[in-house]
């Protein structure tokens with residue numbers, strides 16, 4: 001590959017053999033480099049010139065890789081730093097990421113991984129993929145960040161954090177109620193980062209049946225189980241080079257938590273039925289509406305996995321805590337919904353409509369607001385949406401949700417009597433298909449509303465529709 005003048009690296013390691021190994025590997029890749037054996041030598045070189053990236057061992061005779069990181073932070077230098085930590089030292093890796101390292105590698109260094117991590121630190125992988133995918137990949141860069149409306153103090157903080165974390169590969173944990181915009185934040189982190197042109201794969205951990213998790217995450221080989229007619233890649237392979245967004249991570253069963261932890265530690269996954277592992281290099285963003293620290297205390301979430309995922313935490317507050325954003329968000333959503341529906345110009349909200357919105361607590365947060373506006377737009381037809389068009393209960397009339405008695409479940413008639421199905425999975429798929437299709441038709445193909453009527457989130461609905469190959473008119477903005 002052609003070298004650009006910016007491909008200049010600084011390698012810091014005190015062991016001559018390792019330094020030679022790194023140098024040889026990098027020279028063969030076409031990089032141009034200098035090396036140092038101590039922190040002070042490294043700082044002297046850094047004072048003289050700028051590098052694209054710095055690759056530093058953690059333990060050095062006169063200090064540590066963290067000292068180099070701290071120096072670069074203080075000097076506000078743009079170099080990306082990859083630290084190399086001792087095997088099994090999760091603390092060091094997490095500490096380095098928190099201190100601003102771009103990424104880390106663990107000893108003994110796997111050279112394939114080394115090349116791939118350095119390629120992302122120098123931006124080569126992103127450049128290559130942008131060239132390859134220029135026309136076909138949707139350019140997510142900045143688009144998601146642009147969609148994130150709201151000028152409240154807390155939203156400014158969220159945006160500042162997105163900007164900061166997007167510069168490294170550090171895992172991010174997003175904490176917030178359902179519908180607050182966690183996925184949008186995850187997309188913004190990806191879109192602002194150096195790998196914006198690479199895939200962003202969103203997975204709702206809670207929507208996948210437990211027995212399919214491993215195959216869905218890591219893929220499988222042909223013949224691994226009945227029905228595995230060909231090799232299939234998992235989410236990790238699909239997100240290779242980019243970002244894997246694990247939503248509702250708190251719903252992951254313990255057994256799968258262990259497998260996920262292993263994949264993070266080893267930076268490799270083994271598809272079901274495969275002998276060899278496949279290296280993966282991606283950024284993990286996870287999200288939860290649960291208090292994961294409390295889940296750890298309760299023994300439902302692995303402490304070590306929590307530690308690995310929670311390197312940087314961003315809290316996305318509920319809408320009721322940032323009511324001053326409501327007007328901006330409502331207007332932004334209305335613009336988008338109207339544009340998607342081909343309604344030009346977009347209608348606006350009357351003063352009374354805005355007042356009604358402000359008085360409503362929005363337990364379903366921004367997603368609920370989006371649905372309310374969808375419905376209002378479909379029903380009103382005018383240029384000004386009034387309070388009545390929103391179809392919201394008065395603030396005074398709002399009652400707390402009453403727990404409904406669970407309705408008795410009656411088995412579908414064919415099962416109460418008559419022959420039992422000879423293929424239960426296929427039979428249940430047929431039942432599910434009929435239920436989903438009926439709910440979709442009843443809600444004019446609005447997947448959010450159809451899902452809600454069945455007690456499913458939009459993601460669960462999407463997952464089920466995709467699994468059963470149910471298409472149909474795009475009925476809402478949840479895609």
Ligand SMILES: Nc1ncnc2c1ncn2[C@@H]1O[C@H](COP(=O)(O)OP(=O)(O)OP(=O)(O)O)[C@@H](O)[C@H]1O
Pocket residue numbers: 147148149150176177178179180181182183184185247289329332333366367370457459477478
């Ligand atoms: N600040 C915002 N400005 C504009 N639109 C927003 C904002 N926050 C969220 N949205 C929109 O609200 C909807 C719900 O957001 P999103 O799916 O990101 O929430 P979530 O927290 O991931 O929800 P869940 O936990 O249920 O998966 C999306 O259509 C998103 O684009």
